[in-house]
Amino acid sequence: MIFSKEFTSAILIIGNEILSGRTVDKNTSFIAKWLGDLGISVEEVKIIPDKEDVIISSLNELRKKYQYVFTTGGIGPTHDDITSESVAKAFGKKYEYNKEAYVILEKYYANSDFNEGRKKMARMPEGATLIYNEQGSAPAFSVENVFVLPGIPSYVELMLPQLKEVLTSGKKIISVSCDAKVRESSMAVELSNIQDKYPDIDIGSYPYSKEGGFGTMLVMRSTNENKIIECKKDIEKMIYVFSAK
Amino acid sequence: MIFSKEFTSAILIIGNEILSGRTVDKNTSFIAKWLGDLGISVEEVKIIPDKEDVIISSLNELRKKYQYVFTTGGIGPTHDDITSESVAKAFGKKYEYNKEAYVILEKYYANSDFNEGRKKMARMPEGATLIYNEQGSAPAFSVENVFVLPGIPSYVELMLPQLKEVLTSGKKIISVSCDAKVRESSMAVELSNIQDKYPDIDIGSYPYSKEGGFGTMLVMRSTNENKIIECKKDIEKMIYVFSAK
Numbered sequence: 001m002i003f004s005k006e007f008t009s010a011i012l013i014i015g016n017e018i019l020s021g022r023t024v025d026k027n028t029s030f031i032a033k034w035l036g037d038l039g040i041s042v043e044e045v046k047i048i049p050d051k052e053d054v055i056i057s058s059l060n061e062l063r064k065k066y067q068y069v070f071t072t073g074g075i076g077p078t079h080d081d082i083t084s085e086s087v088a089k090a091f092g093k094k095y096e097y098n099k100e101a102y103v104i105l106e107k108y109y110a111n112s113d114f115n116e117g118r119k120k121m122a123r124m125p126e127g128a129t130l131i132y133n134e135q136g137s138a139p140a141f142s143v144e145n146v147f148v149l150p151g152i153p154s155y156v157e158l159m160l161p162q163l164k165e166v167l168t169s170g171k172k173i174i175s176v177s178c179d180a181k182v183r184e185s186s187m188a189v190e191l192s193n194i195q196d197k198y199p200d201i202d203i204g205s206y207p208y209s210k211e212g213g214f215g216t217m218l219v220m221r222s223t224n225e226n227k228i229i230e231c232k233k234d235i236e237k238m239i240y241v242f243s244a245k
Numbered sequence: 246m247i248f249s250k251e252f253t254s255a256i257l258i259i260g261n262e263i264l265s266g267r268t269v270d271k272n273t274s275f276i277a278k279w280l281g282d283l284g285i286s287v288e289e290v291k292i293i294p295d296k297e298d299v300i301i302s303s304l305n306e307l308r309k310k311y312q313y314v315f316t317t318g319g320i321g322p323t324h325d326d327i328t329s330e331s332v333a334k335a336f337g338k339k340y341e342y343n344k345e346a347y348v349i350l351e352k353y354y355a356n357s358d359f360n361e362g363r364k365k366m367a368r369m370p371e372g373a374t375l376i377y378n379e380q381g382s383a384p385a386f387s388v389e390n391v392f393v394l395p396g397i398p399s400y401v402e403l404m405l406p407q408l409k410e411v412l413t414s415g416k417k418i419i420s421v422s423c424d425a426k427v428r429e430s431s432m433a434v435e436l437s438n439i440q441d442k443y444p445d446i447d448i449g450s451y452p453y454s455k456e457g458g459f460g461t462m463l464v465m466r467s468t469n470e471n472k473i474i475e476c477k478k479d480i481e482k483m484i485y486v487f488s489a490k
Contacts, residue, residue, distance in 0.1 A: 044291070079433070
């Protein structure tokens with residue numbers, strides 16, 4: 001399944017905590033599924049440390065290669081949050097207080113101390129478009145085709161739906177699964193023939209073992225619903241034959 | 246904390262199931278923690294689809310940039326398992342039957358059908374070194390500085406310990422955490438001063454909310470244990486001051 005650039009994207013996960021293995025990245029899975037429903041394919045994910053030169057070069061590579069880039073992490077108040085400034089540098093834009101973000105944060109921290117760390121969260125690349133946090137706290141932002149999201153998964157889930165109107169969406173990527181109680185190595189040749197018959201469908205084969213029994217989850221993905229229905233029939237026939245063996 | 250190339254690595258996760266969001270990648274976290282204990286830092290992770298040209302170019306980029314590269318996924322028996330052949334092409338090596346792997350697989354499938362799909366798992370780049378699967382089934386392999394592992398996390402966990410003797414290890418990367426019941430934005434400035442005082446220590450600040458209360462996990466990482474102990478004292482002092490506010 002090959003997408004035209006119009007419907008492609010990349011995700012850039014920024015954060016030492018993911019690279020050190022301390023934290024398992026959940027944002028990729030959530031963002032990718034959400035984009036899949038809009039017909040936008042994630043073609044590449046890169047996980048990088050909180051290092052300015054790496055953020056700048058990765059971002060500049062990805063934003064030219066794909067229609068959209070989604071970053072997560074590094075937009076908080078502390079010293080290790082350097083994403084916003086790095087994004088500004090990648091675009092050659094000023095890194096400055098966004099007036100609207102400043103007002104939002106000033107209001108949110110009204111009863112407590114609106115200190116330097118908190119003010120930092122209002123600093124963004126010049127001309128950034130805000131992505132609001134419904135809970136009233138620090139907004140995220142976008143610049144051109146780059147969407148700069150927080151690292152905390154619950155915030156990403158809150159913010160992402162706002163972007164639906166902004167993105168050029170394609171046809172929904174439909175995903176259909178068949179659970180075969182058969183080892184994938186038994187069916188490998190037959191499955192390959194079915195894949196050849198349906199070049200527009202990505203057929204993935206994922207072996208598993210559950211309660212001592214082996215099985216295979218066969219996953220079909222495509223934007224063409226009719227073809228998936230046809231393909232599924234062939235796969236079910238194959239599973240039937242092998243289950244009987 | 247900057248590592249010399251000798252102690253750096255990258256992970257290349259190969260598989261449409263991760264990019265589509267269907268599966269959450271758990272291998273990165275496991276491999277990175279294991280490498281951290283050996284003093285080897287993961288500097289970059291790339292998640293890519295099962296596409297030959299992308300696998301070849303990504304692998305050739307990473308294996309020159311870092312001391313070690315670990316790939317996961319795409320070495321099974323089915324049509325979508327193209328990693329082994331792509332690795333051979335990346336190295337400009339023949340893709341052929343590995344005699345030892347062939348014997349292992351022939352034995353494993355002795356009582357059932359040693360079909361084409363299963364034979365495929367014995368095909369590897371010329372001169373590959375086997376990484377055994379203790380359960381007796383398909384081995385993984387390495388070529389020069391590239392370690393080609395399966396996608397299934399339980400197999401990765403089984404196989405990784407074998408590589409300990411092969412890798413040049415550094416000083417263990419020590420990771421120490423302090424749990425502060427304080428919002429990270431309150432302490433941002435003070436934390437930044439502590440980071441400046443300890444340039445050899447990576448201090449990460451990870452906000453969380455639990456049962457309605459906000460808090461921050463402060464994580465120190467370094468190969469220098471004495472410095473971490475000093476730094477931790479400063480951080481605990483800071484937390485004490487802010488907790489009292």
